[in-house]
Amino acid sequence: MRPANEALIVIDVQNDFCPGGALAVTDGDQVVAPINRMMGDFQAVILTQDWHPADHASFADNHPGRAPFEMIELAYGPQVLWPAHCIQGSPGAAFHADLHTDRADLIIRKGFRAQIDSYSAFFENDQRTVTGLDGYLRSRGFDSLTMVGLATDFCVAYSAQDAARLGYKVRVVESACRAIDLDGSLAAARKAMTDAGVELLDQ
């Protein structure tokens, strides 16, 4: 068992990011078994859940004439347009059925404001709006975080970098993550995480 200052943060292991989902990550479902095993080693488990309203500004459908994976400019800067995914209350937004969600102390939802996307579990994409996770973790005394889940190069990478900037010791276990890998985004995310002081581990 790992010490009491360490928490496992499980990012977005939801149906829409798994094979057959609206924004399927290749082999996304392969993270479930290793994550379930890792849960047994940690005293605290926190899940994040991407949770968008249907009119979310990150959905290509809400920008006539635009297609998924194009870039647009929103009030806070550049934003990738995604296929509609993880719509609040939909089956795609539910956790993968085999994920041991009963182990979670906290489920934190993100991306619920129509005008702001939120890759990170700490700050939305405007880099100012907080989710509240930092306060929760600090008040429970966690200073060391292990991150796993989907997708390596978006929500995991943004969460890991924000956590490192906030002063946490951060590890990402890559064997329990899978990437979208859009135009080299995985290589860029790995470099950005390493530069931010995040430790990348195989297992």
Ligand code: VGL
């Ligand atoms: C994610 C794109 C859009 C993720 C969420 O979980 O990595 N990526 N929404």
Ligand code: ZN
């Ligand atoms: Zn999303």
